Amino acid sequence: MPLAELHCHIEGTIAPDMARKLAKRHKVKISHIFGPDGNYQWSTFPEFLKTYDTVSSVVCTPEDYYDIAFDYLTRAAKEGLIYSEMFVSSEHPEDVGLSFDAFLDGVSAALDDVEAKTGLVGRLILTAIRHRGPERAERTARNAQLHPHEKVVGFGLAGDENQFEPKDFVRAYEMASDAGLRRTAHAGEVAGPESIRATLDALHPERLGHGVRLLEDADLVSRVKDGGVTLELCPGSNIAIGIFDSYETHPVKAFLDQGIKVTLSTDDPPFFHTTIGQEYAAVEVAHGLSRRDMMQFTLNSIDAAFCDEKTRKRLRALVETWIRKNI
Numbered sequence: 001m002p003l004a005e006l007h008c009h010i011e012g013t014i015a016p017d018m019a020r021k022l023a024k025r026h027k028v029k030i031s032h033i034f035g036p037d038g039n040y041q042w043s044t045f046p047e048f049l050k051t052y053d054t055v056s057s058v059v060c061t062p063e064d065y066y067d068i069a070f071d072y073l074t075r076a077a078k079e080g081l082i083y084s085e086m087f088v089s090s091e092h093p094e095d096v097g098l099s100f101d102a103f104l105d106g107v108s109a110a111l112d113d114v115e116a117k118t119g120l121v122g123r124l125i126l127t128a129i130r131h132r133g134p135e136r137a138e139r140t141a142r143n144a145q146l147h148p149h150e151k152v153v154g155f156g157l158a159g160d161e162n163q164f165e166p167k168d169f170v171r172a173y174e175m176a177s178d179a180g181l182r183r184t185a186h187a188g189e190v191a192g193p194e195s196i197r198a199t200l201d202a203l204h205p206e207r208l209g210h211g212v213r214l215l216e217d218a219d220l221v222s223r224v225k226d227g228g229v230t231l232e233l234c235p236g237s238n239i240a241i242g243i244f245d246s247y248e249t250h251p252v253k254a255f256l257d258q259g260i261k262v263t264l265s266t267d268d269p270p271f272f273h274t275t276i277g278q279e280y281a282a283v284e285v286a287h288g289l290s291r292r293d294m295m296q297f298t299l300n301s302i303d304a305a306f307c308d309e310k311t312r313k314r315l316r317a318l319v320e321t322w323i324r325k326n327i
């Protein structure tokens with residue numbers, strides 16, 4: 001089954017084995033973040049963030065970035081992933097003294113090699129980190145203006161949704177638009193519909209990262225639907241951090257029933273003990289969806305992808321051919 005993903009953070013895709021390999025490469029000790037089964041072990045949200053930061057800290061060179069992108073995408077391609085947009089931050093490379101160009105070269109080479117080997121097409125979304133504030137976000141957007149790159153196709157905002165206001169990031173988004181980047185933003189994950197409304201008002205995103213709290217506000221549902229805004233849903237992530245109890249109680253089906261364009265992604269897969277294949281399978285089983293329903297998620301992702309039209313057309317044809325042959 002062909003799958004597509006619009007929402008995963010590059011450092012969040014690092015599997016425990018890869019983290020151990022990079023820690024060894026840089027002679028850093030990170031054994032405290034693993035449980036007895038060898039997986040990441042955390043229980044509260046602050047602990048998750050700490051574990052995430054520890055894992056990110058072992059990514060220091062262009063080669064490391066190549067390795068993590070190549071490793072994740074080749075594993076996901078085996079599950080059927082044909083298109084992936086990854087969130088990349090220029091702030092982490094900056095923190096470890098890596099230039100924006102060197103960092104992008106590493107990731108971009110991995111995307112090229114993955115596409116040559118598996119056919120999976122990868123693109124990147126340059127992402128500001130909300131809790132680090134608007135000035136840092138503008139520095140991130142400046143990078144897009146100064147160093148345009150064919151694989152960087154979008155601009156995003158991630159991080160702590162309860163810090164700063166969306167309007168604080170208007171300038172960063174304007175700079176990113178100047179650089180030709182399309183717009184997405186995390187909103188309505190830990191904060192409620194008011195956060196979604198403020199984000200739509202200030203930043204005019206074409207897509208919302210999560211947006212799961214949307215259903216609490218009927219007016220907002222109409223606005224998102226009429227505006228053709230696509231939601232990047234990550235059910236396993238929401239369940240892992242306690243927003244919903246299970247795939248059965250996750251509102252993914254309610255979104256489908258209301259005719260809102262929704263897609264499926266993993267966010268930070270090994271941290272939430274999931275994969276893109278598992279997300280599709282869990283949603284299919286929990287909500288009794290048909291294969292045709294499941295393919296709608298993939299088609300929605302391709303329609304809302306920030307890639308060029310030629311690539312979109314080719315990917316769409318691939319999925320439509322699969323549907324004709326298999327459904």
Ligand SMILES: [Zn+2]
Nearest residue numbers: 158186209267
């Ligand atoms: Zn995210």
